[in-house]
Amino acid sequence: MPVLKQQVFRLIALVQRHPGVVAIFGFVSGLASFLLVERQAELAQVLALVMLVSWLWLILENVLRERIAHWFGFELPPPLLRYATQMIHQESLFFVLPFFFITTTWNSGQLLFSGLLASAALISIIDPLYYKWLAPRRWLFLAFHTLALFALLLTALPIIFKLTTAQSYPLALAAAVVLSFPSLYTVISAKRWWRWLVLVGLMTLLGGGGWLARIWVPPATLWLNEVAVSTEMNDAQRAPVNPLKTISDTQLHQQGLYAYAAINAPRGLNERIYHVWRHNGREIERIALDIHGGRKKGYRAWTHKQNFPADAVGRWQVQVLTEAGQMIGVLRFQVVQ
Template structure:
């Protein structure tokens, strides 16, 4: 009985402090999220622990009401609703500010990927600003659930490769399926009455959302893969695995005489093995797609390159080498020009 009363007092105290100093929750979510990213980047051994804590917090979030009723029924501890609301908000803040640095680094900003990362940034701002979060977002149930699903989708894209060493295509597919299942309650709100039409329409809507998510994967950055070094060069030092002189422009004669190397160093989570591609494009048209297998764990990135010698007869113009995953998500891009 004494323990129950003490816990009830602690819950009430926490609730009063949160109501009195609401900005502290936002500040804690921001600081802890950024600190988690720094720890994951610099200490690979902590990556699994932090990512697992993130997923556990989401499991609690999904089971919040059931757990609250169970605790109240079994122990008689009544958790104040304001405390639960702020814990939910803190999970959103912690998650968004943990993943945004990953996406900020991996986004190719001159591509459609910038739209996805900007959307995550807007979601993070909404989670920080109480009037927007509680007065605009929370009362609109379907928007709130969509916000919830988007945040979980991004968390899974970041956590699954770190914890389970899933490849980018596997992580994306698993994250998409979980996010679509979580979005089902928001789809149900469009059908206030149950009939045969709603039973057909809801699965079709869910499949449509999943299909749009899969087709839009080229707009989503690969959260845990990013380029640490890139170069277009005519030579590679095999012993040191370093590129020679870095080029932005060369003549067509030099290109045909020596060929060209596209060098990339890719940061990936420890233990992750992934196939990526160098897609060579001339004036916007794809001319080659060369596979590379990379392995994660090196702080400076896994160094790999492709050597292309077979160029068209008239190679003058703008060239680029897109570095993409097997799922089609772009990691980065190299550019160079060929003159006469």
């Protein structure tokens, strides 16, 4: 047993001397999973499962530490536990970055979420920021911890269990909120009965905020390969004819308009999506599409809108949303007089 203990600490010391290796491993494993998912490879599921199992360590840290002391006769030092937590944050954040970067609609509010993930990943590998600025602020560390877990669940659940976005988003949100309870419990130091009301209130606020912000959260396994608006569709080729960015008000009312989107879904599509037509920021119509299956160049779907307001001049958007309300992408065009 002393030999095993010595080898464990030697490995830990080696990793501590090269902290960037953990971040590189997380990013490479995430990129590998992203590429392998497209080929339906089982290794992608294994990598995602490894990430989730590492989080069980954080959740059951105290229990596992006691068991290790009982079984192997030595206690893990606190600095080692802190480093293990940082290592899991690094692995998780760099693992999910490839998924979110490819699925983010960068000219939308999703930029904030993906930018926040990138900032969190950067903080996790800079020790002065992580240990001297983040860790001492318990509320901020809690938010950081919950964000990393939420992003990991959004990515891993569809890969491991082949869930739709309508299933994975509320499940990931609920799991992140429930598993944040131990951290919230340590932050609120009051010992009175109303402590439990505060805890329930904070968890409700966290869950409600996450649900309202879902349109800003990219669907980690769905993205648009091609988008276009056109006055005509080629049914044989299932493709738009002469895509446009600008259309006259007269032509719009005479011919209507097609909104076309090719959705890349490496796990396959088996859910309802929506085309939400917006005029100058105001929702005009929401059209549902039930889609099944997938293809390498994306599942091709379109809607044809003919009923436009009398005054249709201005900026238009067609948001492609999942049933959970996450935005896969957006089409933009201008109507002029």
